[in-house]
Amino acid sequence: MAITPSSLNQSISEIELLSCPICYEPLSRKGPPGLIMQSICRSSFKCKKCYKSYSTKHNYLDLTVTAGMKKYVEVKSVGTELFRRWFMSFIYEKGYRQFFKRYGFPGPDEEFKMAQNYFKPAEDGVIVDVSCGSGLFAMRFAKSGTYSGVVALDFSENMLLQCYDYIKRDPVPLATDLVLLRADVSRLPFASCSVDAIHAGAALHCWPSPSNAIAEITRVLRSGGIFVGTTFLRSSLSRTFWIFKPLNERVLPSGNYSTEEEIEDLCTSCGLINYSSKIEKSFIIFSAQKP
Ligand SMILES: C[S@@+](CC[C@H](N)C(=O)[O-])C[C@H]1O[C@@H](n2cnc3c(N)ncnc32)[C@H](O)[C@@H]1O
Structure with missing residues (x-):
């Protein structure tokens, strides 16, 4: 049976994509329909099961478990907290990201082309970055x-604000509206089997638990959906010579750096199939599919 993107069967406004990050139940929505930022900003959302409410803050919808909490403050791992800083969101594209070239990252234009090749079976569907x-x-x-809906998701409030600022200033219009969501990759606010494509650029090593994240990505992908990620590989030295392992871990204290074999194991152990990858120095782009 041919697998078609969810949007071919249903228009985007009909798809109940967004769900509560606590119980994964669909959210009821008061406001204009559609996966469009303007209408999402004019809507309020409530979980049909636990009745927790979610709302938009400065042009992004906050769908974290901690949304709306008044007293509790949670501090995540370094790979998450570092990018919540205003300074990091400000310098990220202006300099920090260009530094990745040294490690084999070909640069955003080429990485985008590589990802688009993997995403061919998901064209016309909903993609979550x-x-x-x-x-x-x-x-x-x-x-x-290429897509009927594009969701930009991050845990960092400042990254989302910077993203909104870039959208506003960009003279090239977007062909598809971009929805900004604040969420934790370990608790994705989407219904199971609802997303056609997931991209995660230079992110796996920043996540507090890559295994929880990939399990979540697998849960939300529809059958036939595609996951494409890039990251830095752990130094091959530490793979070959055990004596380098502690050194390698000390040099890279803030990240969950994996080997190629570990990334493939993560994907396949979470039930993804058709794993493939390309490597250049420490850069890896990998793809896997939900059966
Ligand atoms: C190195 S940046 C990558 C940004 C962009 N995708 C790229 O390719 O350059 C890593 C991103 O992961 C995000 N991140 C870290 N922990 C996260 C989490 N638990 N859930 C969602 N995003 C997270 C950070 O906020 C940061 O924006």
Whole structure:
């Protein structure tokens, strides 16, 4: 049986994509319909099961478990907290990201082309750019006109604000509207089997638990849906010579750096199939599919 993107069967406004990050039940919505930022900003959302309310803050919808909490403050791991800083969101595209070239990252334009090749079976569907940062790939997906819906998701409030600022200033119009969501990759606010494609650029090593994240990505992908990620590989030295392992871990204290074998194991152990990858120095782009 041919697998078709969810949007071919249903228009985007009909799809109940967004769900409560606590109980994964669909959210009831008061306001205009559609996966469009303007209408999402004019809507209020409530979980049909636990009745928790979710609302928009400065042009992004906050769908974290901690949304609306008044006293409780949670501090996440370094890979998450670092990117919540205003300074990091400000310098990210202006300099920090360019530094990745040294490690084999070919640069956003080429990485976008590589990802688009993997995403061919998901064309016309809904794509979520998980850990989108300031939106360098989400904006390219939205400009491409390849998808019926584009969601830019990140845990960092400042990255989402920076992303919104870039959208406003960009003279090239978006072919598809971009929806900004604040969420934790370990608790994705989407219904199970609802998303056609998930992209996660330079993110796996920043996540507090890559295994929880990939389990979540697998849960929300529809059958036939595609996951494409890029990350830095752990130094091959530590793989070959055990003596380098502690050194390697000390040099890279803030990240969950994996080997190629570990990434493939993560994907396949979570039930994804058709794993493939390309490597250049420490850069890896990998793809896997939900059966
Ligand atoms: C190195 S940046 C990558 C940004 C962009 N995707 C790129 O390719 O350049 C890593 C991103 O992961 C996000 N991140 C870290 N922990 C996260 C979490 N628990 N849930 C969602 N995003 C997270 C950070 O906020 C940051 O924007």
